[in-house]
Amino acid sequence: MLEFFQIIGFTAALLFVILVPYLFTKRFFLTLHTIRATYSVVFFYLLSMLLVNMAIILRTLGHLRAYELSESLSIIVFLIGTALFLKNTTSEAILNAELERERDLAKALMDRIGLAIFVTDRYGKVSAINRKACTLFSIEAEEVLGRSEEDLKRRIDQVFEVDGDLFKGRKGDLYLRCRKGELCTKKGEFLGSISIFEDVTESIKKEERLRDLNKRLSALLDVSRRIVSLIDLEEIFEAVCRSAVERLGAKMAWIGTLEEGSFEIRPRASFGTDSGYVKAIRVTWDDSELGMGPGGMSIKGRGPAIEEDVSNSETFKPWRKEAMKRGYKCVGGFPLMFKGEIFGTLLVYSDKEGFFTKEIKETFSALASYTAIAIKNASLLMDLAGAKEEWETIFDSISDLVCIHDDSHRIIRANRPLKEKLGLPFSQIVGRDCSLVEGIFYKEGEGCPHDKVVEAGLPVSEEIKREDEVYYVTSYPYRIDEKRSFTIHVARDVSPYRRLALAEEEKKRLEEVNRFKTHFVSLVSHELRTPLTSLIGFTELLLEKDLEKEKERKYIAIIHNEAKRLGALVSDILDLSRIEAGKLEIRKRPFSIRSAISRITDLYSPRSEKHSILVEVEEGLPPAFGDIEKVEQILGNLVDNAIKYSPDGGKIWIFARRNGRMIEVEVKDEGIGIPAEHIRTIFEPFGRVDTSTVRTTRGTGLGLTISKRIVELHGGEMWVESEPGRGSSFFFTLPIHETRKGD
Amino acid sequence: MKKILIVDDEEYIRELVAATLSGSPYELLMAKDGEEALEIARKERPDLILLDIEMPKKDGYEVCRALKGDPETSDITIIILTAHAQKEDIRKGYKAGADEYFIKPFSPTALLRKVEEALG
Numbered sequence: 011m012l013e014f015f016q017i018i019g020f021t022a023a024l025l026f027v028i029l030v031p032y033l034f035t036k037r038f039f040l041t042l043h044t045i046r047a048t049y050s051v052v053f054f055y056l057l058s059m060l061l062v063n064m065a066i067i068l069r070t071l072g073h074l075r076a077y078e079l080s081e082s083l084s085i086i087v088f089l090i091g092t093a094l095f096l097k098n099t100t101s102e103a104i105l106n107a108e109l110e111r112e113r114d115l116a117k118a119l120m121d122r123i124g125l126a127i128f129v130t131d132r133y134g135k136v137s138a139i140n141r142k143a144c145t146l147f148s149i150e151a152e153e154v155l156g157r158s159e160e161d162l163k164r165r166i167d168q169v170f171e172v173d174g175d176l177f178k179g180r181k182g183d184l185y186l187r188c189r190k191g192e193l194c195t196k197k198g199e200f201l202g203s204i205s206i207f208e209d210v211t212e213s214i215k216k217e218e219r220l221r222d223l224n225k226r227l228s229a230l231l232d233v234s235r236r237i238v239s240l241i242d243l244e245e246i247f248e249a250v251c252r253s254a255v256e257r258l259g260a261k262m263a264w265i266g267t268l269e270e271g272s273f274e275i276r277p278r279a280s281f282g283t284d285s286g287y288v289k290a291i292r293v294t295w296d297d298s299e300l301g302m303g304p305g306g307m308s309i310k311g312r313g314p315a316i317e318e319d320v321s322n323s324e325t326f327k328p329w330r331k332e333a334m335k336r337g338y339k340c341v342g343g344f345p346l347m348f349k350g351e352i353f354g355t356l357l358v359y360s361d362k363e364g365f366f367t368k369e370i371k372e373t374f375s376a377l378a379s380y381t382a383i384a385i386k387n388a389s390l391l392m393d394l395a396g397a398k399e400e401w402e403t404i405f406d407s408i409s410d411l412v413c414i415h416d417d418s419h420r421i422i423r424a425n426r427p428l429k430e431k432l433g434l435p436f437s438q439i440v441g442r443d444c445s446l447v448e449g450i451f452y453k454e455g456e457g458c459p460h461d462k463v464v465e466a467g468l469p470v471s472e473e474i475k476r477e478d479e480v481y482y483v484t485s486y487p488y489r490i491d492e493k494r495s496f497t498i499h500v501a502r503d504v505s506p507y508r509r510l511a512l513a514e515e516e517k518k519r520l521e522e523v524n525r526f527k528t529h530f531v532s533l534v535s536h537e538l539r540t541p542l543t544s545l546i547g548f549t550e551l552l553l554e555k556d557l558e559k560e561k562e563r564k565y566i567a568i569i570h571n572e573a574k575r576l577g578a579l580v581s582d583i584l585d586l587s588r589i590e591a592g593k594l595e596i597r598k599r600p601f602s603i604r605s606a607i608s609r610i611t612d613l614y615s616p617r618s619e620k621h622s623i624l625v626e627v628e629e630g631l632p633p634a635f636g637d638i639e640k641v642e643q644i645l646g647n648l649v650d651n652a653i654k655y656s657p658d659g660g661k662i663w664i665f666a667r668r669n670g671r672m673i674e675v676e677v678k679d680e681g682i683g684i685p686a687e688h689i690r691t692i693f694e695p696f697g698r699v700d701t702s703t704v705r706t707t708r709g710t711g712l713g714l715t716i717s718k719r720i721v722e723l724h725g726g727e728m729w730v731e732s733e734p735g736r737g738s739s740f741f742f743t744l745p746i747h748e749t750r751k752g753d
Numbered sequence: 754m755k756k757i758l759i760v761d762d763e764e765y766i767r768e769l770v771a772a773t774l775s776g777s778p779y780e781l782l783m784a785k786d787g788e789e790a791l792e793i794a795r796k797e798r799p800d801l802i803l804l805d806i807e808m809p810k811k812d813g814y815e816v817c818r819a820l821k822g823d824p825e826t827s828d829i830t831i832i833i834l835t836a837h838a839q840k841e842d843i844r845k846g847y848k849a850g851a852d853e854y855f856i857k858p859f860s861p862t863a864l865l866r867k868v869e870e871a872l873g
Contacts (some may be wrong), residue, residue, distance in 0.1 A: 532839060536807070539836035540763060543858035547769040550861050555776070565772075568765050 048268035054091025069726050081218035084283040091189035105344040126207035130159045132200050226373045237384040241391050246384045247279030255282040264288045267354035275305050299328055304343030304718045308355045314375050316366045317341040337361045344374045348382035374442045410458030419444040451483050460497040479505045513735045541572040582712040589719040594703040600633040600747035603666045603673055610645040620659025628667040632698050636724045636749040647713040648740045656681025673744040693718045755872050757797035759799040760790040762808045773861035789810025794820055806835040814849040821850030830871050
C-alpha cells in the first residue's frame with residue numbers, strides 16, 4: 011500500500027514540479043481562468059499526496075513523529091481538497107444551469123431579432139445560428155451547428171452572391187449587408203465571433219433607383235445638350251435614337267415625323283437592332299388600324315402610349331410579326347411635343363418585360379420633349395440664319411451705298427457697294443468714325459446730319475456731286491429710345507440717270523434741230539423763191555418785151571434790190587446754220603458798250619430823217635465782255651427793225667444799264683408794235699410780223715433769230731416787250747467783264 | 754373786158770404780174786392782203802384771181818375757201834400763185850377750191866398763157 015502511494019506520490023510530485031510552472035504561465039492560466047476552482051482542488055490533492063510521500067520518507071528514515079505529523083497533515087489537506095471539490099462541483103452545476111438559461115435567452119433573443127445572426131466559437135466552429143439566418147440561407151440549424159464557418163459560407167454562397175460585405179440574393183431582389191464582430195470577455199479573452207446580417211434590400215434598391223435616375227438624367231442632359239446645338243434635323247433624330255438605345259437602355263428606337271396634309275408618320279431615323287423593321291412597317295395617326303399603335307396613339311393622345319405586351323395586344327396586331335421576329339417585348343410611343351405643337355413621335359422598343367416603368371416613361375417623355383424643342387430650335391435657327399443671310403444678301407445687293415452709324419457716329423454697318431466704293435475691307439469700315447464717309451453721304455465740311463435728322467425724326471435728302479458722279483443721298487433717322495439712335499445713310503448714284511436724262515435731252519434737242527431743219531428748209535425755200543420770182547420774172551420781161559426806158563430802169567432796180575436781198579438772205583442762212591452747228595466763232599473781249607452804241611447811231615441816224623435815235627447809258631457802267639462785232643450786228647439789227655417797224659417815224663431809244671451781273675441793253679421804238687400772238691414766234695426764223703406797210707423794206711426774216719442766238723452764245727438773254735400800236739422794246743443782256751482787284 | 758384781180762403782198766410781184774399781163778386786153782385790179790382781196794373780189798366780180806398764199810390778215814387759202822364757198826363768187830376762176838412749192842401745199846390749195854396752182858418763181862410768158870387758157 012505504501013509502495014503504491016510512494017509511486018503515486020512520486021509521480022504526483024514530478025507532475026507537480028513540471029506542471030505547476032507550466033500551469034502558472036500566463037497564457038494557460040488565462041485559458042483556464044474560468045475553472046480556477048477546479049484547479050485548486052487538484053492542487054490540494056496533489057499537496058496531500060506530497061505530504062503522504064514525505065510521511066513515507068520520514069518513516070523510512072525513522073522519524074516517526076514527523077511521519078505521523080505529515081500523515082495527519084496529508085489527511086487534513088486531502089480533506090480540505092475534498093471539501094473544496096465538493097463545494098466546487100456544487101457551484102459549477104448551479105453555474106451551468108444559469109449558463110444554460112442565458113444561452114436559451116440569447117437564442118430566443120437571436121431568433122426574435124429581425125437580423126440574421128450566427129456565432130462561431132474560438133475554434134471557428136458555428137456555435138449558434140438564429141432562425142432568420144436559417145431561413146435566409148435556406149439551411150437547418152442542425153446542419154451547420156458545430157461545423158466550421160467555411161462550411162456555412164459555402165452554403166450561403168449557394169443562395170447569395172457575395173460582394174465584400176454585401177450579399178445579393180441569387181433569386182429575386184434581396185440584399186444583405188454583413189457585419190462581423192469578435193466576442194471577447196471584459197478582459198479581452200477571445201471567445202468567438204458573431205456575424206450579423208441586415209436586410210438592406212430597400213435602401214439598396216433606393217440607391218439603385220437613384221443611381222439609375224442619375225444615369226438617365228445625365229444621359230438626358232447629354233442628349234439634350236447635343237441636340238439643341240444641332241441644326242440639321244436628321245442629325246438630331248439620329249442622336250436621339252442613338253441615345254435612347256445606348257444611354258437609356260432601349261433595344262431600338264425610331265423617330266417619325268408628321269407630314270403636312272397626311273396622316274402618315276414618316277420614319278426619319280432609327281437606331282438599334284432594327285434590320286429593316288422601320289422599313290417593313292407603316293404607321294399613321296388616323297383612326298385606321300395603323301393609327302392605333304403606340305405611335306399613332308401617342309400623337310392622338312398627346313402623351314406617352316405604351317404597348318406592354320407586344321405578343322398579346324390587339325392594337326399592336328399590324329406590327330406584331332415584325333416586332334416579335336426581333337424580340338421586342340414592349341413598345342412606347344412618345345410624342346415630340348413642344349408647347350402643344352406635335353412634330354412627330356419617338357418610338358422605343360425593349361426586349362425586357364415591364365421596361366416602361368414610371369421613371370422610364372418620364373425619361374423618354376422628356377427625351378421626346380427635348381427633341382421637339384430641338385426641332386423648334388433648329389427651325390428657328392434656320393429661319394434666323396436664313397433671315398440673316400437673306401437680309402445680308404439684300405443689304406449687299408442694294409446697288410445704293412448704305413451706311414448705318416450710331417449716335418457716336420461710329421459706323422456699325424456698311425454694304426458691299428460702299429465697301430467697294432471706299433476700297434477698304436469691312437474691318438476697316440465698321441467701327442470707324444462716320445467722317446470716313448464724308449463727301450459721300452454728306453457734303454464735305456457740312457458735318458454729319460445725324461443730330462438733325464434724329465431730332466426732327468424726318469429724313470433729309472440732298473444731291474452731292476463728287477468728281478463726275480452725282481449722288482442722291484437720303485439720311486434716315488432710326489431712333490430706338492431716348493438714348494440710342496442711328497442714322498441710315500443711303501446714297502444713290504444718279505449719274506447714270508443724269509447721263510440718261512442728258513442723253514434724252516440731247517436726243518430731244520437733236521429731234522428739235524431736225525424738225526427745225528426740215529421746217530427751216532421749207533421756209534428757206536419759200537423765202538428764196540420770192541426774190542427769185544422777181545429776178546426771173548423781170549429779167550424775162552426785159553428779155554422778151556420791148557419796154558419803155560423808164561420801166562426798164564425800174565425793173566433793173568428791182569432786180570438789183572432783190573438780188574441784194576437774196577445775197578443777204580443767203581448770208582444770214584449761212585450765219586444761222588453756223589450758229590446751229592456750233593461753228594460760229596465768238597471772240598470775247600472786254601469792250602465799252604457805250605462806244606458800240608455810238609457807232610451804231612452814227613451808222614443809222616443818217617438813214618432816216620423821220621426817226622431820231624436817243625442814247626442813254628448808265629453812269630459808270632463796266633465794260634461788257636463779248637464779241638464787239640457781233641454785238642454791233644445785233645444792235646444794228648434792232649435799230650434797223652425799230653426804224654422799219656415805225657414807218658411813221660418817231661423816237662428810238664437805246665438804253666444800257668446794269669442788271670445784276672449783266673449789262674442790259676434795250677432798244678425801244680414808238681412803232682406799230684407786235685401783236686400778242688406774234689411775240690412767241692418773233693425770234694423764230696422768218697417769224698417776223700408781216701405787214702403790208704413794211705413789206706417794201708423787209709429784211710431777211712432771220713435777223714432776230716441770229717441776234718438771240720448770238721446773245722445766248724454770250725451767256726445772255728434776249729426778249730421783247732411790246733404793245734401793238736405803241737411800240738416795242740427789245741432787250742438783251744451781256745456779261746460784265748469781271749476785273750480782279752488791283753486790275 | 755375781162756377783169757383780173759392780182760393779189761400779192763409783195764409789191765414787186767404785183768408789179769411783175771401786172772407787167773406780164775399789161776399787153777393783153779384785161780382790166781387789172783390789185784390787192785395787197787387777203788381782206789382787201791375779198792373786198793375787191795366781191796365788189797368787182799373779177800373773172801380771174803391770181804392769188805398769193807402767204808399774206809397778212811388772211812392767207813390765200815382762206816380767201817380761196819371764202820370765195821368758192823360763196824355762190825355769188827364761186828364761179829370766179831382762181832389761180833394760186835405762190836412760193837409754197839411742196840406737195841402738201843398744192844393739195845391744200847386744190848382742197849381750198851383753187852382751179853390752178855402756179856409756183857413761183859414763174860416765167861411771165863407761161864403765166865400769160867395760163868391766164869389766157871383759163872379765161873378761154
